[in-house]
Amino acid sequence: MTQSKYVRIIALLLIALPLVWIGVRIHHNQGYVGLQPDHQYVVTYQMEVVAQGPYKVRSFLPISSQRQKIQLRPQEGVGLPSILLEGPNKVIRWQGTGGPTQEIQYQFTHTGQNIQYQLDERLPLLATVPQGVLTDYLSPSEFIQSNDPRIRREAERLTVGKEYLTPAIRALFDFVNGMASIHTSELTDAVMALNRLEASCNGKSRLFVALCRSLNIPARVTGGIILENITKKTSHLWTEVYIGDRWVPFDPLNGHFASLPGHYLQLYIGDEFLITHSTTQAFDYRYVIEKVRVNDYPVLAALNIWALMDDANIPDNLIRVLLLLPIGAFLVSLFKNVIGLKTYGIFLPVLISLALTETGLAPGLILFTSIVGLVALVNVPLDRWGIQYNSKIALLLIAVVVVALGLMKVLHTTNWLHASAPLFFPIIILTMISEKLAKKIEEEGIRKASELYGSTMLVTLAIHFILSSVSIQNFLLTFPEVIFCLAGLNLMLGKWIGLRVMEYRRFYKVINA
Amino acid sequence: MPKQMPVLSKMRALRQAVLGMNQRNLSLIYPHNPRTSYRYADDKYLAKKIMEAEGIACPRTYAVIERIGDIEEAWNTLKVWDRLVIKPARGSGGKGILILRQQQGQWFASGQPISEYQIFSHLANTLFGIYSFGDADVALVEEFVEPHSFFHEIYPVGVPDFRIILLKEVPLMGMLRMPTAQSGGKANLHQGGLGIGVDMEAGTLKLAYNGKQHLEVHPDSGAAILDKEIPYWEELVALSVQTAQHFPLDYLGVDLVIDARQGPMVMEVNVRPGLGIQLANQQGLKEILQQKNLL
Structure with missing residues (x-):
């Protein structure tokens, strides 16, 4: 019988000691027990403005959704920004009176999840044209010339014989995704991308959206930043297509079909520019991104x-x-x-x-x-x-x-x-x-x-x-x-x-x- | 006393009376049966040696065949018997057991004629370990036990046996295992056989359990079971105690039969006797162990 008692004491010690140790570690570390994804990103907009007179800067703040959780961290800085919802986007504006170099900063955290949509393969391609708000996402725009005859012809050629929506979208996507990719900061519109058969993210996205729209499939471009542990200036453009009754992401540059990786930070919807500003003498900006482990408890960790x-x-x-x-x-x-x-x-x-x-x-x-x-x-x-x-x-x-x-x-x-x-x-x-x-x-x-x-x-x-x-x-x-x-x-x-x-x-x- | 026990008090009653798998292993098998002694029960040849050495009544061994080369020579000495049983020493669940009967030089197995060649290959297969998970085995050839008329009065087919479970040489519970039409001659509970409880004091049968309900008669023959008197009951119990004394196992199940002419005999010893015996007896082993101050 004493044997059983020993076993029980050993068992209780084995259970209790590690729990106490975990408690001590939690107490001595800064982190918090965030369990879902194992890391998050801290993103900081940094801008410097030199302006003689009054100036304005406009940008976007991300909105929390199913795939990204956003926490804004407003900081002390020049000019209290105004934040307003405009359509689907959250717009942030700074105003200043001018003077020597003015620094603008805004910080938020992003916790993202990979997302993958299962597409219904049996939705008809030639359904009735959507009405209401969706019509906005069918009409041509300055850089998305979905009514251009070349675009129309290409879309029809690519989807000939296709009766269903998903295979048609796949054909358009494969075409755009298969085009040569180049790195350029130059603005490329849909027609230019089609003529050159090569483009960067913005050209490919606009072309893909234009092709969709020419077939009466509601589509839109959307922009943001691909998060990595660096400071960068480049933003990214990808697309969303309305399928069934939801907007499904597609990135024709990086080949994400009806899916999006967790480190895509979505900032705005529509063919916008991430930062616009009034005339200034000098303007510089960067996105400082820091990857932070959520579950980091380095202090007192026997094995991290x-x-x-x-x-x-x-x-x-x-x-x-x-x-x-x-x-x-x-x-x-x-x-x-x-x-x-x-x-x-x-x-x-x-x-x-x-x-x-x-x-x-x-x-x-x-x-x-x-x-x-x-x-x-x-x-x-x-x-x-x-x-x-x-x-x-x-x-x-x-x-x-x-x-x-x-x-x-x-x-x-x-x-x-x-x-x-x-x-x-x-x-x-x-x-x-x-x-x-x-x-x-x-x-x-x-x-x-x-x-x-x-x-x-x-x-x-x-x-x-x-x-x-x-x-x-x-x-x-x-x-x-x-x-x-x-x-x-x-x-x-x-x-x-x-x-x-x-x-x-x-x-x-x-x-x- | 209410007709239907409320579920919770029924559960409490079960907890108090019934021996479960966890407790059987932890409180009975592990402390009482040293692992090294399992072989005395798992190997029928070893068990047989102990029983023969200690004078425990058991079926007579005609031959033990260990090598392929010995089969033919052994067979020549075996031919003199009219009936015999071939068993793999380390087989389990009755696998590989062949019951043979001779009539004017022709051998029969379960009513069908069988050639000497077929018997030889069965023996060779046994030695190869087909019936014992691939380990080389030994074939045991034994005297055929003619079941006492007591068994045939209940149901005349198959191989019935008694099981008595003992702890430290104290008999705890007994059961008669009886084949049914559904079990195809086998007496195992989970193969459709009957488990019939035994009143240890009176030496009479209790109700029969078929896995679903308790019956007073055999489902196929209609023969009365309840309160039927067991012949040689005291000898059977004494034999089980004698067996327990001579095996290095404190918790064991002893399987016994009654031969028509020679009376009670031990067939097998089991180190991990099943718990279904409690259902056959409608009584919990835990309760009995506590009454006898063994737990």
């Missing part, structure tokens, strides 16, 4: 994984998986010993749930089930012929590899799932589970075997949802001490003698009601 990943150039996915494995294994034993769900093996649900983050949930499950099912079938004749166990496993492994290669070939021709998806599954585990499944079917029938398969997948899914939480991953990367807490929890669980939840059901009839 974030810093290690930066310094040693270790891919963060690798470390994420490494840290997630123990959590996954703990969850599986929790499901098995406390809930009483049975699974094929302990590691299988963990490894499969991690693989599912690469393949996507539904395709991954279908793929996994079909591989395991097919290979389990192979086991039937092998058992009937009395093939020895070791040789049988080697044969099943061959079957798994053949099925995986076959699926890669099949998937290569469809767009349903990436062809490499079968490789994300741990092949050895696939072999083992196929054999176990086949054995279970033989010994206890297809019903029992499917039940066990079902509960394995249930556990896999539950673990998948927990492990794919970026918050949990970032917390682990910031506070890897948690691993010791897990060790303590495992020790406690390993000494737990209570009835499993499912056993209440199983043994229900033991007691006469």
Whole structure:
């Protein structure tokens, strides 16, 4: 009995000490526990104006949206700016009376998320022309000459025979994206871009929008800054197309189709200039961008994984998986010993749930089930012929590899799932589970075997949802001490003698009601 | 007493009475059965050696075949028997067990004629480890146990047996495992067999449990089960205690049969006896362990 007491004390220490340590670290560090994305950007507009008389400067401030969270940090500086909403944009204006060099500064933080839209492939191309506000995004403008005959002809040529909206947009996008890219600060309009068949971001964006508009697809350019940890002057222009009932981003310069990376800072919508100012003697500006780790707790960190990943150039996915494995294994034993769900093996649900983050949930499950099912079938004749166990496993492994290669070939021709998806599954585990499944079917029938398969997948899914939480991953990367807490929890669980939840059901009839 | 127990008090009652998997492993198997002793139960050949050395009644061993080259020679000595049973020493779940019967020089297995060549290849397969996860194995050839008429009165097909679970040589609970039409001759609970509780004091049968409900009669034969008296019950219990005394395992399940002529015999010893026996008896093991001050 004293042994149990020792174990309990060790377990409690393992759980408590790291938590205390984490508390101390939080106390001694400046950062805050921001869990969602692991970093944010601090952007500062810096401008210097030399003007004899009164002057005006106009620019834009970003607006928070689904994909970017903005926090404005107004600072003391020259002239209190006025901030007004104008249409879809937030406009900031500074006014001054002139004099020696005047410094203007404005700061905000940006936390962005990657976004990827699933486009409906079956929307008709020639729907009724949208009415209302959207008509603004159909008419030609100074630099977006969507009524130009060359633009019209090109748009029609590119979409000939296309009945549906998404394929048509894809054709236009591929054309513009495929044009040569050049770096120029010169203003390029849509027609110029088409004539030269080369352009920078602004030419390509205007051309793509013009092509869309000429086919009565509402489209607009939008501008901002691609955030990186530097000071820069260049801004960026990309586009948005109205599909279904929402504006979907497209960057024809950098090839983002219906998607946008998290470090794109969107500042304004429409064919605008990011900074305009009245006549001055001298004007200079720059965007100072600083990438800040949200989860940075360097003080008292025995192992600062974030810093290690930066310094040693270790891919963060690798470390994420490494840290997630123990959590996954703990969850599986929790499901098995406390809930009483049975699974094929302990590691299988963990490894499969991690693989599912690469393949996507539904395709991954279908793929996994079909591989395991097919290979389990192979086991039937092998058992009937009395093939020895070791040789049988080697044969099943061959079957798994053949099925995986076959699926890669099949998937290569469809767009349903990436062809490499079968490789994300741990092949050895696939072999083992196929054999176990086949054995279970033989010994206890297809019903029992499917039940066990079902509960394995249930556990896999539950673990998948927990492990794919970026918050949990970032917390682990910031506070890897948690691993010791897990060790303590495992020790406690390993000494737990209570009835499993499912056993209440199983043994229900033991007691006469 | 209300007819239907409220769920929470029922759960409490279950917690107090029933032995769950976690507690079985942590409180009984791990502390009482040293890992190194598992082999005495998992290997039927080793178990057999202990039983024979200690004079525990068990089916007579006709031959132990360890090498392919020995098959033919061994077979020549085995041909004199009319009935025999071939078992892989380390097989599990009844896999690879072949029951043979001879009639005027022709051998039969489950009613079908079988050639000597087929018997040889079965023996060779056994030695190769087909029935024991690929590890080389040993084939045990034993006397056929003719089930006592007691079993046939209930259901005349298949291989029924008793299981008695003991801790520190104290018998805790017993069960009769009986095949059904659905279980295809096998007596395992999860294969559709019946688990019939045993009144340890009275030596009589309790209700039969088929995995869903408790029955008073055998579902196929209609033979009465409840309160049926078990012949040789005291000998069966004594035999299980004797077995427990001589195996280096403190928590074990002893599987027994009654031979028509020779009486009770031990068939097998199990280190991790299942918990379904509680359902067959409608009684919790935890409760019994506490009553006997063993927990």
